[in-house]
Amino acid sequence: MNNFQIDKKKSLLLSLYIHIPWCMKKCCYCDFPTTTLHNKVPNKEYISHLLIDLKQSLLLIDGYSLKTIFIGGGTPSLLTIEMLEKLIDSIYKMVPLATNLELTIEVNPGTINENHLISYQTIGINRISIGVQTFNRNHLIHLGRLHRPEDATNIVSFASAIKFNSINLDIMYGLPNQTVNQALDDLRQAIALAPQHISWYQLTIEPNTIFWNTKPKLPKDDIIWDIYQQGNELLMSSGYQPYEISAYAHNKSYQCLHNMNYWRFGDYLGIGCSAHSKLTLPDGTIIRMVKVRNPFLYMKGKYLDKSYQVALSDLPFEYFMNRFRLFEIVPRNEFTQLTSLAENDIRSMLDQSINLGYISEYNKYWQITEKGKLFLNNLLELFLA
Ligand code: SF4
Known part of the structure; x- marks a missing residue:
């Protein structure tokens, strides 16, 4: 990796993804790299490794300014405010920032309260992505989620009340035994809370998940099609414009810049276990890096799992696979x-x-x-x- 030449004069925009792997319980559909923690989250130790990981990557991102930071997981809302603040402050000291930085954190209802939201605002987080998934009590239980419908509505209402800059709700459809009306009802409840952004995506059953083994009965294709058509219409008639397969924003200024950068084939650095990076070198070579999956191995100081140069023959597919997810020209x-x-x-x-x-x-x-x-x-x- 050290053999790559970095052009120090370039001034490019970069996204930074930070992976927080911990969850309190594994959801039945989840194939994300997460680790279920029954004891205390090793906040301090993990954050110090994130910062070393970033420090070791500085040569690779020399000349870039940070346009977006996305703290995702896992459940980033399990981090203490003190540790989050330390993480963010340290990043600001290490990497130049572009103007109007978008700083997002993913949170799960049931793991945060009003004080968390106020603190997030105070430390400069300006976008919050809330993993609601559904407002239906039975579906939440069936999905293995920790929270209750009222936990989600309370936290979204409070985020709106304190005027959080930009709020996203994640909502899923095509849940086991879900009817068209139930799926639309989830959307109606989401819309009633007036978030600036809704990510509305279909549940798929992936290998290495609980659902892969239990094989729940999913709605048939014609039901899924009705849900999609009617849901899409409902979102659009409520002022949410689709700009990607599953992303709807009230207006352009609320589109997720971090994800837009992925889909526009921009460069990004990932720190934390399982995090992915894509960087373009001055000669046009594109490299990808993947960090180790196991958080305990990561906390032993072994960060990089693999890095490789993307073959020229793979670039057309890689480029359009991202670019055509967006509906823009x-x-x-x-x-x-x-x-x-x-x-x-x-x-x-x-x-x-x-x-x-x-x-x-x-x-x-x-x-x-x-x-x-x-x-x-x-x-x-x-x-x-
Ligand atoms: S909370 Fe999110 S990341 Fe954690 S297990 Fe559930 S779906 Fe996966």
Whole structure:
């Protein structure tokens, strides 16, 4: 890694992802890298390793300014305020900040109270992402969530009352035995709380989850389709505009800049166990890094699991897999800027996508079509090496 040349004159924007792996209990659908803690969270020790991890990465991010920080997990709301403040202050001392930094924390209802929210505001956190998932008491139990519906409504209402800059609610649909009405009712309750952003995504059953073994009965495809169509309409008629497959914002200024940077194929550094990074070197080479998955190994000072250079032949798929998640236009010159490939290198893939009606091509940009959104996997397969 030290052999890579870093151009100190460049001034680029970077996102920083910080992974907090701890959870109090494993949810039945969760395949995220988390560790269930029955005892005290090793706050101090873990934070000190995060800071060493960042320090060891400084050479790689020399010349960058931080545009977004996302503290995700796991359950970051298990960190004490004192440790969070130490983490944030130390980062500010180590890495230059861009103007209007977006600083998000993910929280789970049932792990925070009003005092946490006030403290988050005080230490500069300006975006909060609340893992509500559903307001239905039985579904919460079936999903293995810790909180009750009233925990979620109370915490969202309080965040609104103290005028938290930007509030996101995570809501899932397609839950075991869920009806169309139940799914829409979740959305109605979310909308009634008036958050600036709603992430509304479909439950899928992944390997290495409790649901993978118990195989709960999920709604059939026609129910899922009705939920999606009616839910999408409900969100839009309530003023939430979709800008990505599952992301809805009240207006552009509330779109999640951190995720936008991923989807626009920007650079990011991940610290903490399991965190991923993608960085572009001055010669255009793109490298990816993955930190070790096990938090206890991480806290022994072994941070990096693997790092590798992304092959040129993989770049078209990687680029469009991210870019076409967004519904905005894709400037044609951006493809070359971000991948160092020429448009001619992917001409036949583009022509196929256009002929199949998945994208439209204009003088300066491409735009994914409604058909392309519907058959996104088929569209992306065209860009596979
Ligand atoms: S709280 Fe979130 S990260 Fe933790 S187990 Fe549940 S879904 Fe996974």
